[in-house]
Amino acid sequence: MRFLDRETAYIDPQVQVGPGTVILPNVILRGETVIGANCEIGPNAMIRDSRLGDRVTLNASQAAECQIGDDTTVGPWSNVRPSVVLGRQVHIGDFVELKNAVIGDGTWAAHLTYIGDADVGKNCNFGCGSVTVNYDGRDKYRTTVGDGVFLGCNTNLIAPVTVEDGAFTAAGTTVTEHVPAGALAIGRARQENKPQWVAKHREEDA
Numbered sequence: 001m002r003f004l005d006r007e008t009a010y011i012d013p014q015v016q017v018g019p020g021t022v023i024l025p026n027v028i029l030r031g032e033t034v035i036g037a038n039c040e041i042g043p044n045a046m047i048r049d050s051r052l053g054d055r056v057t058l059n060a061s062q063a064a065e066c067q068i069g070d071d072t073t074v075g076p077w078s079n080v081r082p083s084v085v086l087g088r089q090v091h092i093g094d095f096v097e098l099k100n101a102v103i104g105d106g107t108w109a110a111h112l113t114y115i116g117d118a119d120v121g122k123n124c125n126f127g128c129g130s131v132t133v134n135y136d137g138r139d140k141y142r143t144t145v146g147d148g149v150f151l152g153c154n155t156n157l158i159a160p161v162t163v164e165d166g167a168f169t170a171a172g173t174t175v176t177e178h179v180p181a182g183a184l185a186i187g188r189a190r191q192e193n194k195p196q197w198v199a200k201h202r203e204e205d206a
Helices: 198-205
Strands: 009-011 025-029 045-048 062-064 093-102 108-120 131-133 143-145 154-157 159-165
Touching: 154 159
Parallel strands: 009 025, 025 045, 045 062, 093 108, 108 131, 108 143, 131 154, 143 159
Antiparallel strands: none
């Protein structure tokens, strides 16, 4: 283990860190955390009661009561909440929140995504702004996403719902029903253009 700035690292005595791991400035490691070999943690990261594999990068993010597989990257500015299991070679990018979810190997959620109460397969892509809508104000429901699924930007998955292997969703789609394997789901209003609308309204406001 190597520190870039030992004075800014706070590590509980029971934490275990593997050989070759680099601890960058402003890192807090708490509880029963176990970090594998050749990882890079920080800067500005907090990890509590979590298990990280080898060669994990966690940059400017938080992780609590979760498991992160080998060669996975998290952050910056992500929140991995309790009961999350990330597979190998997963990419969790900026402003992504995960909760009570299992994410398969090779899946990407690069930015601005919420995945909660979900089982996600391998090699999926969550487009920017994709959300699992897991709460109806009274109960929480689970979302299932198969292997090789591509979710277009701003997809809403209204749980409980299943998207089967290899399916795609068009950008801006709200998914409320089962999506079969290999299908394209499109659920959005048809665009309507109103010519000269802007000019007319400006005349009324003048």
